[in-house]
Amino acid sequence: MGDSKKKELRKIVSDSMEKLAFMFFASDALREPVLFQDAVTAEVTYTGVFSGRLALVMAEPVLKELAANMLGIDSEELELNHLHDALMETVNIICGNWLPIEGGDEAVFHIGSPRVLSPSEAEAVLTGQIPSILEKMSVDEEPCDIYFFRDEADKLA
Amino acid sequence: MGINILIVDDSSVMRTMILKTLRMSGLSLGDVYGASNGVEGLEILSRQWTDLVILDINMPVMNGEDMMIRMKENPETRDIPVIIISTEGSKTRIEGLVKMGATFIRKPFTPEIIRDAINQRLSTGDNHG
Numbered sequence: 001m002g003d004s005k006k007k008e009l010r011k012i013v014s015d016s017m018e019k020l021a022f023m024f025f026a027s028d029a030l031r032e033p034v035l036f037q038d039a040v041t042a043e044v045t046y047t048g049v050f051s052g053r054l055a056l057v058m059a060e061p062v063l064k065e066l067a068a069n070m071l072g073i074d075s076e077e078l079e080l081n082h083l084h085d086a087l088m089e090t091v092n093i094i095c096g097n098w099l100p101i102e103g104g105d106e107a108v109f110h111i112g113s114p115r116v117l118s119p120s121e122a123e124a125v126l127t128g129q130i131p132s133i134l135e136k137m138s139v140d141e142e143p144c145d146i147y148f149f150r151d152e153a154d155k156l157a
Numbered sequence: 158m159g160i161n162i163l164i165v166d167d168s169s170v171m172r173t174m175i176l177k178t179l180r181m182s183g184l185s186l187g188d189v190y191g192a193s194n195g196v197e198g199l200e201i202l203s204r205q206w207t208d209l210v211i212l213d214i215n216m217p218v219m220n221g222e223d224m225m226i227r228m229k230e231n232p233e234t235r236d237i238p239v240i241i242i243s244t245e246g247s248k249t250r251i252e253g254l255v256k257m258g259a260t261f262i263r264k265p266f267t268p269e270i271i272r273d274a275i276n277q278r279l280s281t282g283d284n285h286g
Contacts, residue, residue, distance in 0.1 A: 019265035020174075070170055072177040085170040092168075093264045096244020105248040111215060 005102070009135050012097045013146055017139070020090060021069035023062075028138035034059060034145050041122035042087040043147075044095045048109030052149040054095040055117070055126055056087060062142040063087055088114035094146070102150070159187030160279065161206055165198035165224065166191075166213040166242070171264075175211055175242065175271070182272035195219030199227055202234050209275060212259070214243040214250075222250075225257055238278040242266060 010027055017023045034057050043055035058066070060083075067086035068075040092114045099109045117125060126147050133148040162179065164172050172191045179186055190205060192198040194216045201207070210228070214221040221241060228234040239259040245251060251261050260274050 016265050019267055067170075071173050082170070085168065089168050089170045093244050096246055096264065100246035100248075105246060108247045108250065111244070113217070 006133055006135055008101050009133055013094055016094050021066045023139050025137045025139045028136045031136055034143045036119040036122040040087055041117045042091045042114055043117055044091050044114045045112045046109050049103050049107045050150050052151050055147040056091045057145040059142045062139055062144055084116045159185045160208045161187040162209050163190045163201055163207045164211045167193045167216040178268045178271050181268045195224030198224050210237055210239045212239055212241050214245045240274050
C-alpha cells in the first residue's frame, strides 16, 4: 500500500478526531507499534466489493480525553462503557469514511458492529496477518495506531 | 414553542453527541427523544408530536432506510423532515435517501453543519407543523 493511501487514511483520522473531540492527531511513524496490553483496541469488519477489518489501538489517556470530549463530560465521571462506546463509534466513523476512498464512492459496503477486543484477542487478530496499512499517530505524545486490513483474496480478484 | 426532535441512532455515544450539539446550536429546543433503532423510532413517532427526525442508517432491528420508508407510507409521519447522519459512503445509497426527501450529513459532523441543516429543513416549510 503506497504512501499516498497512508496519507489519505491519516487525514481521515485527523479530521475525524478534530470534529469528534477537538483533538489534533499527528503522524508518529518512527516509534514502535503500541503494545496491546498498554492500550484499548476496537475493530470493525466490513464486507462488500472487498472485505477486511479496521482497528484502532489507543492509549488510555488519549481514549479518556476522546470520550470526555465526545460526551461533553468531565473525565473523572467517565465509566468503562463510555470509553468503549467512544472508541467503537470512532472506529466506525473512520472506517465509514475510509472505505469510499479505498473502494470508490460507487462501491457498497456493509460495516459490521464495532467491538472492543481484549489484549490477547487484539494480538491474535491484528498480528496474525500483515496489515495493508499500519499508521502510527499520536496526540500529546500518547500513541494511537490504526490497522487496516483488506483481504488478500479480494485484492487478487 | 421549541422544536421537538427525535434522534434515532444505535450508538448511545452518538445520541449524546447529537444532543450536546443541539444544545450548543442555539436552536430553541422542545422535547428531544432518543431511540436506538427504527422500530423504537416509529413507536415514539406514533405517540409524540415530532417536528424533525435525525436518523442513522445502519442499525440493528430496523435500519434507517426502512424506518424512512415506513414514515413515508404513513400520512401522519410522511411530511416530517428527516436528516440522515451516518457514516454511509455509498453514493448510490445516499442518493436514494435524498430522493426520498432526506438531508444527508456524513459523520463526523460539526455543530455548525447540524444547526444549518436543521434551520434549512425547518425554514423550507416542509415540516408537518
